[in-house]
Amino acid sequence: xxxxxxxxxxxxxxxxxxxxxxxxxxxxxxxxxxxxxxxxxxxxxxxxxxxxxxxxxxxxxxxxxxxxxxxxxxxxxxxxxxxxxxxxxxxxxxxxxxxxxxxxxxxxxxxxxx
Amino acid sequence: xxxxxxxxxxxxxxxxxxxxxxxxxxxxxxxxxxxxxxxxxxxxxxxxxxxxxxxxxxxxxxxxxxxxxxxxxxxxxxxxxxxxxxxxxxxxxxxxxxxxxxxxxxxxxxxxx
Numbered sequence: 001x002x003x004x005x006x007x008x009x010x011x012x013x014x015x016x017x018x019x020x021x022x023x024x025x026x027x028x029x030x031x032x033x034x035x036x037x038x039x040x041x042x043x044x045x046x047x048x049x050x051x052x053x054x055x056x057x058x059x060x061x062x063x064x065x066x067x068x069x070x071x072x073x074x075x076x077x078x079x080x081x082x083x084x085x086x087x088x089x090x091x092x093x094x095x096x097x098x099x100x101x102x103x104x105x106x107x108x109x110x111x112x113x114x
Numbered sequence: 115x116x117x118x119x120x121x122x123x124x125x126x127x128x129x130x131x132x133x134x135x136x137x138x139x140x141x142x143x144x145x146x147x148x149x150x151x152x153x154x155x156x157x158x159x160x161x162x163x164x165x166x167x168x169x170x171x172x173x174x175x176x177x178x179x180x181x182x183x184x185x186x187x188x189x190x191x192x193x194x195x196x197x198x199x200x201x202x203x204x205x206x207x208x209x210x211x212x213x214x215x216x217x218x219x220x221x222x223x224x225x226x227x
Contacts, residue, residue, distance in 0.1 A: 004157070033214070043204065043217035056213035090157055099146055099208045099215055100165060105157030 001026060004093050004106035012112045018079040021109045025072050025093030031055075032074040033103065034066060037088040046089075049074055050097040078111075086113045118207050120218035127195055128226055135190040135221045137205030144210040147188040149179055152202045152220075161203075164188065175199070200225045 005024040013019050025032050034046040045058040049068035066076040072093070078085055088110050092103040121136040139145060146165050150158040162173025169181040179190045188205060202222050206215040 035215075042219050043206075043215075045214040045216070048213045058214065092158075098213050099148075102160045102163070103158075103215070105150075105159070107155070107157045 004091055004104050006089075006091050006106035006109050008109060009107065010110050010112075012114065013081050014114055015081055015083060017081050018077065019081060019111060020075055020077045021089055021091075021111070023074045023076075023091030023093075023106060025074070025091075026104055029093035029095055029104070030072050031094045031097045031101075032068055032072065033092045033094075034074070034076050035090045035092065036060075037090060037108070038086070043090075046076065048097065055097055081113045083113050085111065087111060118205050118216055118218035120203075120205050120221050122221050123219065124222045124224070126224045126226065129197055130194050132191065132193050133195050133199075133223060135203050135205075135223070137188045137190065137218060139186050139188065139205075139207045141186070141207065141209065146208045146210060147179075147181060148206040148208070148215065149173065149177070149188075149190045150204045150206060150217075152204065154201075158204065161190070195223070195225050197225050197227065199223060 007022045031050045033048040037043045047057045048055045052068045063079045068074045088108045090108045092105045094101040117140045119138045127133045148163045149161040152158050161177050162171045164171045164181045172178045177192050202220045204220050205218040
């Protein structure tokens with residue numbers, strides 16, 4: 001069974017631009033969560049989607065948004081990029097909403113903002 | 115809100131020696147507890163989890179952890195490490211019924227021959 005696929009693996013953007021990251025969950029998984037990982041703040045929850053609905057959102061500004069499609073694939077978008085948005089963005093999928101079922105993480109998209 | 119403290123940021127250990135990674139959390143309500151491992155340039159992999167029941171939890175790759183409610187701890191142990199266990203380890207907690215994980219800052223384990 002294929003794992004969680006995140007594309008692209010690496011991105012370099014300039015301040016003020018916007019970016020879209022993609023996540024394809026494991027087949028049959030309906031929940032997708034996003035986390036940001038930085039050396040300073042560690043791993044922080046961004047949002048979770050289940051059946052195309054955002055179920056929970058972390059403490060991030062409105063520049064961070066996401067969506068989930070009917071095939072459970074998810075995208076997250078960051079507008080008006082800032083230097084502090086440089087991070088590894090991790091997507092995780094699971095069978096159901098919440099954390100009782102194991103979260104399966106992708107290898108991440110490393111975003112560098114210059 | 116819950117918080118997670120991993121008491122050691124770096125743990126050097128010799129091959130075949132035991133290792134213990136310490137994790138404490140702060141929450142007055144029921145929680146779920148997890149340990150994840152992250153190898154270089156990869157995502158996180160679940161080692162084990164505690165949802166309820168037996169306080170001693172066995173995971174993959176020979177790891178185990180013990181939930182201690184009175185001390186609000188969930189320490190991870192392995193009796194004999196291998197070079198391949200070199201990685202960063204994260205403790206995470208979630209309030210029962212919540213949708214997100216709150217992670218500790220991580221512990222880097224370096225196994226030396």
